[in-house]
Amino acid sequence: MNQTDAKSSAGPVVRFREVSKIIGGKTLVDNLTLDVQPGEVFGFLGPNGAGKTTTIRMLVGLISMSTGDIQICGKSITTDFENAIESVGAIVENPELYSYMSGYGNLMQYARMRSNVSKERIDEVVAFVGLTERIQDKVRTYSLGMRQRLGVAQAILHRPKLLILDEPTNGLDPQGIRELRDYLRALAHKEGTAVFVSSHLLTEMELMCDRVAIIQNGKLIEVQKVQGDTGEGTEKTEVEVEFEVGDAAIAVQKLGAGEAKGGHLVIRIEHSDIAKINARLVEAGIPVSGIRVLKRSLEDQFLEVTGGVKS
């Protein structure tokens, strides 16, 4: 109960406000405004080169912003770095660790930089990522997937309020992907952690996330709720709906919402509200001869963005 209270009373964990990154006249991230709430798995979906990693680098203070600001738990990453980053655990692109140290040696490095990481906690995390057998070996001898697991371990070591993972399933086997997905969802929904994951794989995002933002060429295209594997949320999905009506302009006027496009009424609503709108139109004396959902799924949009063809 307490957790849900905390969730609703506290503000967003991350606040992007008009964040841009311009390098050499090229806009890599373009005026991004976005909130990530506690207790949600937030997906950052975009094709290669969309600006996902660039955004994450700004979020953790590795690169500066050209304009705008990012706040983590209410603290600015630019003006209050040490306090803002306190709540963060992250992997940025490939987790590059000290290859000449053991996995354990690496985790000790990061543990020493925090006051709240005990030996027991390290062992617990090592067991969780399935590296107990190999943790005393040099990282040089690790496979890609094992490095990724060690990367996840260093990110969650201090129980961060915000966990940022840049393409975390890179190199993981199906079993590892499944475990990570279940873990991230549990972390968010049970402990109230905000999880920010980037990926260019739609199916992965759909399975893992509560909300997904689609970005392309550094621009935020869309933020959508998705149906997690819990089954909730289908009807919450926001969609664009086209109503075929006699006079679209009058319909817009009566509804006080939507717009007239090509003689039809086009309006953005939650999927569950389609029937309600239809009823209101009929009540207002506007007969509806057809209803069409224009943007059906995340997949359609993502394909549109990535230039794929709808099947």
Added chain:
Amino acid sequence: MMNFLKLVHNENIKIYIRKRTWILLGILIVLAIGIPSFIAAQGGGDMGVWGGVGILMYFNFLPIIFSAVIAAESVASEFTGGTIKLLLIRPWSRIKILASKFIAVLLFLLAVSVAFFGIGLLVSYVLLGTGVAGSAPTAIQAQGIWLSVIYTMVDGLLYTTIAFAISAVFRSSMLALALTVIFEFMGSVVTSLVSPEKYAIGKYLLFVNMDLDQYTGSPLGRYGVTSLSFSLTVLAVYFVAFLFIAAYVFRKRDVAG
């Protein structure tokens, strides 16, 4: 404060866990033991401890170079290995991270000095003794050697700081080392062009003021226009300037790619 020492501890681990660090230290220890032993084997026993250390001093560039090598690696290797990303996303400002690295590097300078001069002194004393007993020059000799050791460490501090600063600015240990060496050679070239004897500005050059051995036996130094206290002041200003530039660039830098 306690926690900051943990950062220094982290940096120490990164230095001493590597085999090459021990190879460098090993070379110095071999010289520090080998040279007095060689002298003793040649029957140079009447040289005494100070004569032995005096010969060891011909190799004093080695601890300086080794210390500069570790300094050049300190920041640069985090960039080449990509580990800088995971290092900088901890609740420590970049200045504190850089400071912990610099302190670990200075501790290494201390380590090479002890390995070289400390062991050299000890072995010389054991093998060569105090030389001709009661002879007056011994005291003067001893004082000269001690000053030499201290001057060498001052030079070592400067070169280490230069290598550290260049590596923090350019993120390449090779470049840092190359530039440090080029600096050293350019020093004499620049000094001959902007000769301190002809141009007033010349006496502010770094290299005119390094190698404080120039003040042994002469209060006015190599060019006759500087004094020991003047040189120490100039070196201090360079020291602070190099660190300031390193800190400024490291703090502002975009860590990408």
